[in-house]
Amino acid sequence: MQAPVVVMNTQTPGGERQFGRKAQLSNITAAKTVADIIRSCLGPKAMLKMLLDPMGGIVLTNDGHAILREIEVAHPAAKSMIELSRTQDEEVGDGTTTVIILAGEILAQALPQLERNIHPVVIIQAFKQALTDALKIIDEVSVPVDIDDDDAMYQLIKASIGTKFVSRWSKLMCNLALKAVRTVTLDVGSGKKEIDIKRYARVEKIPGGEIEESQVLDGVMLNKDITHPKMRRRIENPRVMLLDCPLEYKKGESQTNIEISKEEDWNKILQIEEEQVKALCDAIIALKPDLVITEKGVSDLAQHYLVKHNITALRRVRKTDNNRIARATGATIVNSPLTAVASDIGTQCGLFEISKIGDEYFTFMTQCKDPKACTILLRGPSKDILNEIERNLHDAMGVARNVMWNPKLCPGGGATEMAVAVGLERRAKQIEGVMQWPYRAVAEAMEVIPRTLIQNSGNSPIRVLTELRAKHAETGEDGESIGSSWGIDGDSGKCVDMRTYGVWEPMAVKEQSIKTAVESACLLLRVDDIVAAKSAKQVSGPIGGGGEE
Template sequence: MSGQTGQPIFILSEGSRRTRGSDAQNNNIMAAKAVAEAVRTTLGPKGMDKMLVDSMGDVIITNDGAAILREMDIEHPAAKMIVEISKTQDAEVGDGTTTAAVLAGELLANAESLLDEGIHPTIISAGYRMAAEKAQEIVKSIAIDVSVDDVETLTKIAATAVTGKGAESHKDKLSDLTVQAVRSIVKKDASGKMVADTDKIKIEKRSGGSIGDSELIDGVIIDKERVHPNMPSRIENAKVLLLSAAIEYKKTEAKSEIKITSPDQMLGFIEQEEAMLKEMIKKVIDSGANVVFSQKGIDDLAQYYLAKAGILAARRIKKSDMDRLSEATNAKVIMTIDEITKADLGTCGLVEERETSGSKMIYVTKCPGTKSVSIFLRGGTEHVVDALDRAMEDAIRVVGVAIEDQKVVVGGGSPEIEISLRLQEFASTLSGREQLAVSKFAESMEIIPQTLAENAGLDPINMLAEMKSAHEKGNKNAGLNVYKGKVEDMYKNNVLEPLRIKTQAINAATEATIMILRIDDVIASSRAAPMPPGGMGGMGGPMM
């Protein structure tokens, strides 16, 4: 800016950069579109995988949109907003992360064409909001009811989530495991609503063996082993003690120095330490516990005494596992050994150490407390098991969401086509420039079936035309069967997804798009990394 005398007045620190007007909007849109384009090829069962290599050389191979965007080193602020969409989708539903990102990218691309025609961002934003609300109504009108007892439908939902993630050959087995696990932890809240707390399902994984060797354990699996080989490896009718304190010599808080001038003093000091340790062990034994899980360490001498007393003990247990054990066995987590009482102990039918693929794990089963289950995944290699883990996480979440909402929709791009057609009809009833924005929103919805077709090597124009024709004839379940390359009834093809996947994706993509469109001034601080030309900062990830 300049004063009346023509003298420039600087209000920003030296080195700051400012981009205004259409340049700012174009840069932001370009960056957001680039992120969406990066994950677009992973959409659907025929989607491709990405290999991500971090700075340490660790490799992740996945087609999970949330995992890809989480690992990419993105710096551009507008691009980060697309990543946030994916994170929100993952947190709320567990699946549909790629759908949300791709939809946001297409909404922005179509908004860009409207901006080029001279339509104000506020008008576009208003039209997009109207369209999003209408889209929610449309997708809810085609939803199908489902209940916790409808095992067949829930299995189809799980199978849809697992498909395309490297586990199709064992899809039936994994779907069954998922539905059994989720149904076992579902309960009603005070209002009578079904709640699926999927945190009560723990996934443990081991490379070695086949995916078909995966199993559901009714209880908690702890990825630890006994601290001493002389301890019993199997205890029935266990009395479980959970400690967040260490069974070790107590160290003083302040620095202290002890001067020892004779061997007798040294011997007395050692005996005193042992006496302190024996006192700790005595309190544990007197409590009646025969299984001890410690969140911290267990001294070597303490291990010997515990083994001598016939107690099975494990140390360095994760806090999340301690919480699960507490819920499953009804044991209280004790902060100090001095506070141990018999009332604090938990119980379970069986605690045993089992060996799997050369490593040992502790199984805590037949528990009386809050239902807690574990899924033990097996696979040929570490990368296979990691991909399987991500697929199962998605499947568990979507089945839980379907039970909570009791609504599902068919997949294969069918809902998006129905929304697009009905939105075009809605747009024709509007007057003013918002009509153009609603129409563009309708076009944007077609990016999902179009991408499914492209990723399957099919002609997207022909497929879209066939799908629209089928929907116009009244078949609202008509979607794309990517395996056969045909438009078919996706309900009969068992392709089902929770309603929340669609509603959340539409909401998140619309809100992020509107926020990016309303930015007309970008001020980059001199302390920040400079924004590269074209606004695609940080897109030099490992796969670009």
Template sequence: MQGAPVIVVNANTKREQGRKAQLGNIQAAKAVSDIVLTTLGPRSMLKMLLDPMGGIVMTNDGNAILREIDVQHPAAKSMIELARAQDEEVGDGTTSVIILAGEMMVAARPFIEKNIHPTEIVNGYFKALEDSVSILDEIAQQIDTDKKEEVMKALQSCIGTKFAFRWGTLISDLSLQATRIVLRGGNINKLNLEIKRYAKVEKIPGGTLEESCVLEGVMINKDVTHPRMRREIKNPRIILLDCTLEYKKGESMTNMEMTKESDMTDALQQEINEVALMCNDILKHKPDIVITEKGVSDLAQHFLLKGNVSVIRRVRKTDNTRIARVSGATIVNRPEELQETDVGTLCGTFEVKKIGDDYFAFFVDCQNPTACSIILRGASKDVLNEMERNLHDCLAVAKNIYQDPKLLPGGGAVEMEVSARLLEKANKVEGLGQLPYKAVAYALEIIPRTLSANCGADTVRVLTELRAKHSETGGLYFGVDGNTGKIAKMNEINVWEPLSVKKQVFKTAIESACMLLRIDDVVSGIKKKQQQSGRQGEEEPQETFGDQRDG
């Protein structure tokens, strides 16, 4: 007869409970936020990251820094995930969200040490978040997206803290132009997806950054398959395929029995006829260019060359869909299904050029294109990679402005205003939740404090002045000028942030802090690695609980 079940707990299982787990999570969150603390603002420091392959990345982008860092603590991993979520959702504010979330965790430490229940802290935090979001909506300013200068205000502020700022309006001009091209043919609610899909960044080392431009069309890193094919065509007729132009062999066991000498010749002739038939289905629509995502056999190239058609093969699926958007062509699965309506005629010029060591095919001068290629030129790959990261942030900000055209003053002015208003409302909050509610208000000051610290300013004096300004009426626009470290009016020096980015920063930071504070037990079931020498034969010590009787 079998006794009660045996519960075996490995002695190597780590476990942290209660206050110890909560304080450990706070410490881990603070450690992660300290990493990116110096990368906030226009006078921020850069971080040099060494990847496992020996490559070097120099950047001040919070998400790019944190994704290269390897951490073991689960709370620290959760914090790093915040930067990635922020980057995917709104594309900007990755550094701010980490710094703010770390500060929210630190603000909760005194309450945990005084044995205030985490639920009370979380309730206060959520009440503060709710009020903060309503304050943001109240102070946001509507802008007219048809006026270029109003959109450029926010784009320039986004780029102001980045490496690309030294080239003036170059990156913001590129991102605004690209967003407007993609907007022509898209649903504004799906703009984020469409910008990623239809605005492709092509990095070409060499040349100067001033040569960077937005093509109202598509550029792909491909050449025609035969040297005698035309490399420049005006108003081309374009056919797009996603099938192979080759003879299709039979499936699995296809045996051919040859009984006379002419059988091999007949089989080869059959292949030629099959490919010729396929090419005739294409040639009857009189195309100038045929582009396929798969391979093209030598025989098919021969027939198409005789028809004066240029062929490009093994094009990426994403490139093919962009060519379809600018040329008006439809991607077809089988040549025999081609119709006249599938042929693209909107492209003005097709041209193959050699840039550096590579050949590039250009589809330009299109009629109202709804896809584009952004060409970045630069001296080295490091510069180009950093410019690309800055450009992606700027594209995300442009997308946010078109989806929700509201701006807030930057430079820590919003955080100080929300902080001042929360402190006014704190007296109306009943019960124990009032203390964490006030803690959120004080924690928001970390953004202007960090901005002034990164400029080398006197942080205490700047914050005291800012508090005084925001306690008065009409002090909304006062913030820290990130270049000088002095207090300035943000509407006068043109520092703005999109409402959607700031809302996402507040929500992500406070909600993640609440989630981490509610953890009171961290159990790790990962076994410690056994020491290689002398312990390989030993069994791991185990503790047993329960009844171990045998019948």
């Protein structure tokens, strides 16, 4: 069966192009349709979507990005909306559903402004102004966090995965995400950190076992077995050598053909081959490694020499895995054994071991001293469940990474959005002229997040939203808002103070989602013409000429 197709045609039934108001209307409708698809996926009471992919497999998830990735759309505006969730996922790893719902709502609120005949450029100007003010409000409601305090970090990551499938094992998942991110954090000097979870924190999914058996290894795991049965399967404190060249006879570069007339010549060629392989192996043996890992092949002859000197070899290891091993063991990847020196050997690994899990053999290189790369081993009943856990873990690691970069938190549960909505509404009164209307529209659009949370929990949006608005409108004696941390409890759909309820989100996620949503809305409003480009078939004539002028 094919993936779910949400068809929104770019052309009107008559086939004429769309321009002006018609094009803007068409874009706004498309954006709203995409937002409506995943609106029910927000919050802890989120519904799941079942997607059928073209290969006949199914995906069960409530992760906005995973859903939109599978959906096939025809409308260009809808495509650009789907790109938003990808941007959000790449940048901050969380808030993918939020950003789509916000962008859809901002565009929906822009429609009445267009009907009032306000020029799109004026609307965009007001939106940009509102975005600047919104970012200031987020900064005001945010609080700093101590990234070394485990409890505070757990609370935070829990908010990210509490709405997902793995919320039952949230303590375990928080542990995994936090440990993985801390492992791959690298100080690059001048107070900056490099946290590359994509390259150095690999998730390995092995069906079978309990979900509770999942763990972050202090090292690397590969789906590989040794190349020769006599090689050692367990080495303590191995000396590791990493290569990205084959331990085989190097044949001539340009498809060399050799014709042999005498038998001795044949023996001579074999001898040259042997000598070449022996020279490579001797260079390796001189450095006394216990373990040789290469990205290319290892010939039988090379295996023979290595076994003789009690050296274990692994071959055809992926380049990405080799990079992770290099970070974990402190080894340097060498282009040729002949140029290797003693300092290229990695000695930080505590244990090399090959274990059988299920039907397959896995290589474990663990107990590394201060590894800067790790493997997260996930166990679970079935492939589908493991895939969903991996998606949720990705979000959790994204949250941990963002807080390490920018240690500030905003209240969750729609509290930040509501604070922005109330703050913008207050500031709108000082804006003169026609720009006040579209500025207000952004404030109204922000309320969509708490409203959707209330709807998804099955409560009455009107009553609870009014109560929440009243809480946010309360001001202290100095005129400052004092209710800005009130949000929605996604389970019961009631107003709660997020400071006591304990749902916090990284400021980076909130800022990114509002920036992305507003800027994409501005982009789509700028479009006043949708033209289908002419396909190659329509262009006639000898060299593409001769068509219509």
